[in-house]
Amino acid sequence: MSSNVQTGKSKDNSADIKNGIRFQITARQYLFILIGSATGSGILSLPRMVNKEIGHDGWISVFLGGIVPVVSLLLIAAMFGRFPGMDFFEIAEKMFGKLIGKIFLIIYTVYIIFVVAASLRIFVEITGIYILPRTPIQAVIISFLALIIYSIKNGSRLVGRFNELAFYVLPAILLLMLVSLSTADFTNIMPIGEAGILKILQGTMISAYSYASTEQALVYAPMVKNTKKVLGYGIIAMAIVAFMYTYVTVICTLVFGENAIQTIIWPPILLYKIVTIPVLERLDIFFVILWITVAVRPSINYLFVAAYSASRIIKIKKHEHVAFICVLVAVLIFLLDIIPRNVEQFFELADILGYGYYVAGIIFPLMFIIASLFIRNRRSENG
Amino acid sequence: MVKRKLVLGFLCFCYLIFISSCWDSRDIEDLTIAIAAGYDTAKQSGSHYDDKENKVAVTGVFPLFEEEVVSSATVATNEAKTIAATRVKRAYKTPRKLLLGMLQAAVYGDELARKGLYGSIEILLRDPQVKHDVLMALAYDRAEDVFKTKINNYSNVGNYVFDLLKNSRTNAFIPTVTIHAFAMGALSDCKNPVLPIIKPGINSIEIVGLGIFRGDRLIARASTDEARIISFLRGEKMEGYLPFVIEKEGKIFNEGSVYVKNSRKVEVCRKGNIYNFNITVKLKGDVVEQSSQRPLSEKGEDIKMQCESMITKIKTEYKVDCIDISRFAMAKWRKELKKIINDEDFIRQANINVDVDVVISRKGEMQ
Numbered sequence: 001m002s003s004n005v006q007t008g009k010s011k012d013n014s015a016d017i018k019n020g021i022r023f024q025i026t027a028r029q030y031l032f033i034l035i036g037s038a039t040g041s042g043i044l045s046l047p048r049m050v051n052k053e054i055g056h057d058g059w060i061s062v063f064l065g066g067i068v069p070v071v072s073l074l075l076i077a078a079m080f081g082r083f084p085g086m087d088f089f090e091i092a093e094k095m096f097g098k099l100i101g102k103i104f105l106i107i108y109t110v111y112i113i114f115v116v117a118a119s120l121r122i123f124v125e126i127t128g129i130y131i132l133p134r135t136p137i138q139a140v141i142i143s144f145l146a147l148i149i150y151s152i153k154n155g156s157r158l159v160g161r162f163n164e165l166a167f168y169v170l171p172a173i174l175l176l177m178l179v180s181l182s183t184a185d186f187t188n189i190m191p192i193g194e195a196g197i198l199k200i201l202q203g204t205m206i207s208a209y210s211y212a213s214t215e216q217a218l219v220y221a222p223m224v225k226n227t228k229k230v231l232g233y234g235i236i237a238m239a240i241v242a243f244m245y246t247y248v249t250v251i252c253t254l255v256f257g258e259n260a261i262q263t264i265i266w267p268p269i270l271l272y273k274i275v276t277i278p279v280l281e282r283l284d285i286f287f288v289i290l291w292i293t294v295a296v297r298p299s300i301n302y303l304f305v306a307a308y309s310a311s312r313i314i315k316i317k318k319h320e321h322v323a324f325i326c327v328l329v330a331v332l333i334f335l336l337d338i339i340p341r342n343v344e345q346f347f348e349l350a351d352i353l354g355y356g357y358y359v360a361g362i363i364f365p366l367m368f369i370i371a372s373l374f375i376r377n378r379r380s381e382n383g
Numbered sequence: 384m385v386k387r388k389l390v391l392g393f394l395c396f397c398y399l400i401f402i403s404s405c406w407d408s409r410d411i412e413d414l415t416i417a418i419a420a421g422y423d424t425a426k427q428s429g430s431h432y433d434d435k436e437n438k439v440a441v442t443g444v445f446p447l448f449e450e451e452v453v454s455s456a457t458v459a460t461n462e463a464k465t466i467a468a469t470r471v472k473r474a475y476k477t478p479r480k481l482l483l484g485m486l487q488a489a490v491y492g493d494e495l496a497r498k499g500l501y502g503s504i505e506i507l508l509r510d511p512q513v514k515h516d517v518l519m520a521l522a523y524d525r526a527e528d529v530f531k532t533k534i535n536n537y538s539n540v541g542n543y544v545f546d547l548l549k550n551s552r553t554n555a556f557i558p559t560v561t562i563h564a565f566a567m568g569a570l571s572d573c574k575n576p577v578l579p580i581i582k583p584g585i586n587s588i589e590i591v592g593l594g595i596f597r598g599d600r601l602i603a604r605a606s607t608d609e610a611r612i613i614s615f616l617r618g619e620k621m622e623g624y625l626p627f628v629i630e631k632e633g634k635i636f637n638e639g640s641v642y643v644k645n646s647r648k649v650e651v652c653r654k655g656n657i658y659n660f661n662i663t664v665k666l667k668g669d670v671v672e673q674s675s676q677r678p679l680s681e682k683g684e685d686i687k688m689q690c691e692s693m694i695t696k697i698k699t700e701y702k703v704d705c706i707d708i709s710r711f712a713m714a715k716w717r718k719e720l721k722k723i724i725n726d727e728d729f730i731r732q733a734n735i736n737v738d739v740d741v742v743i744s745r746k747g748e749m750q
Contacts (some may be wrong), residue, residue, distance in 0.1 A: 132406070132407050133409075134406040134407045135407055136406065138407070139423040147394075150390075183563065183564065187565075187710045187711060187713060190714035190715070190717075191714060191715055191716075194717055194718055224646060246709040256567065257567060257571050259570050259572060260567050263570065270515065270563075273516070273563075274514075274515045274516055274561065274563040275516060276514070282484075282514065
């Protein structure tokens with residue numbers, strides 16, 4: 001990994017996209033990036049999805065779903081452990097050669113681009129429904145893409161800082177949610193565990209999609225200054241995400257019950273519409289305003305990964321050129337975002353991308369580890 | 384430097400469009416704000432063949448904010464095939480755009496309620512503008528009549544209905560029901576909602592009882608006295624003045640009123656296919672008035688008798704769980720009960736016992 005690069009190293013490599021200061025993050029920022037990527041629009045449809053598949057025990061699957069990203073983080077850490085000082089792009093080419101290695105990297109980058117397109121479109125859709133119903137979706141997408149490019153063009157350090165700042169908005173959102181508990185029915189969640197272990201485990205695989213963010217560790221982990229903290233902070237991030245997901249799913253199930261929740265596209269938003277607090281008349285508007293800050297993070301984090309990966313694939317070295325790549329990727333995402341007719345089509349795409357998470361977050365690092373074992377064995381056989 | 388200025392210029396352009404909400408800006412003077420709405424079946428059905436068949440009538444209450452207007456609100460009824468289509472009819476007659484974000488109360492006619500209300504509230508649940516704590520009520524006859532009642536000494540009839548429904552929980556032992564609560568009751572496996580019934584009088588509107596629903600369909604009406612007992616059994620958190628009479632050896636021992644808050648505890652167990660529900664109604668409150676200094680009974684025998692009589696009525700007449708106890712059985716045996724919980728036999732065959740616990744905490748300034 002790039003731990004050998006110290007902050008304040010000579011100015012010569014400060015603009016280098018592999019070793020430059022702009023492309024270094026602290027372990028804390030890495031933690032906030034992972035949390036930020038996982039807590040976007042997905043959390044808004046998760047309670048509906050798990051209640052549809054598993055019923056009132058869906059929250060157990062959501063909690064257990066947190067194991068999958070931890071496995072992914074362990075594999076990624078093991079992979080980087082086998083190639084000290086190297087990042088994902090170097091490892092891919094070293095293991096599989098330039099051509100096949102690049103094919104892997106292109107698959108990864110294309111997947112990430114689709115993730116950005118899906119998360120941004122769903123985000124814009126919600127903004128459109130609650131705040132800007134008459135504004136053309138293209139105008140909203142362009143505005144947000146401009147903001148995102150501005151946030152990422154100067155490297156991962158700024159991405160990390162933004163994620164840290166936006167993280168502190170989350171407690172306000174989660175605390176406001178408690179107000180809706182005045183309408184909760186605690187029998188909605190009982191009897192606990194009635195769905196059975198098999199069904200709960202099946203649900204775990206569905207809910208694990210929502211934890212998608214650890215595949216970004218392939219890019220962000222080598223950027224962390226203190227590499228020893230990468231795995232620990234990653235696991236802490238996933239524990240926080242698991243807590244938030246379970247918290248939101250439990251509250252939604254308590255308030256709506258397993259039948260009604262299936263009729264609502266984004267149940268957590270409705271939690272803010274069912275009760276009125278004096279002075280804060282429209283809680284849902286407050287929620288959407290706060291939520292915009294939080295939910296734009298996956299688009300920022302993933303778009304950075306997409307632009308950075310594209311830059312590395314085509315061997316761009318200076319950070320100024322990365323900004324240009326950011327714009328190109330953003331244009332591509334804009335085009336992808338305006339193709340689907342409605343949000344339903346993006347939900348379908350998001351389901352497919354869920355499988356992509358398993359490929360990028362688990363199969364890729366596992367494959368690299370196995371390949372490295374083979375190569376090591378062959379080398380030892382050759383003496 | 385020039386490049387940087389160009390980027391900044393582009394960003395500023397984007398944000399000006401975004402923040403100023405060019406496409407979403409609306410002039411408040413160009414809006415008609417609905418604060419209450421009534422939904423009925425249409426009076427004039429029209430012709431089925433020429434696509435002018437009317438099915439619903441929607442009455443809206445729109446407060447007027449202009450100076451020098453005689454009335455404080457306009458009330459208008461439009462009939463059409465669907466609720467949304469009545470908005471088109473309204474647009475033919477009134478120049479301003481409709482805003483539903485301030486809607487506070489929705490009243491439904493008896494005939495419409497007997498056909499099922501979910502289809503009529505769905506339009507409100509679907510609309511992102513509308514909050515889900517809009518208060519619901521059932522009109523004794525037509526909702527239109529409720530809103531066409533002239534109310535003296537009140538800003539407008541919409542606000543009157545809203546205040547009446549909002550405070551019924553603390554004034555009259557009548558539950559306050561939001562569209563969220565109604566929808567949850569109508570959509571769930573084992574819950575059945577209730578709605579307060581309001582009736583227009585001379586220059587007033589009054590609550591006259593409680594509508595009992597199976598899912599989203601009105602099946603029966605209860606009087607205000609019955610409504611109070613149903614609310615105690617349902618465990619709706621309410622408060623109000625409760626009269627009492629204590630008799631001993633055929634003579635009135637003590638009578639008066641207490642101001643009580645109610646709560647409920649339900650326990651359920653089963654023996655074979657028979658489900659036993661033990662409901663404990665707890666009434667906690669203060670003495671407000673009494674005819675003598677004799678000690679008060681804290682057994683609530685009269686309330687218990689009324690509760691038992693209501694349970695008999697529920698089992699034999701309503702045949703629906705309007706006291707919201709099935710969910711406690713579902714909480715224990717959800718999988719087994721899911722298919723049979725809504726059957727009439729379930730509540731008919733259930734063994735429901737009631738106990739009333741009265742706690743007098745204060746007696747005011749008198750002994």
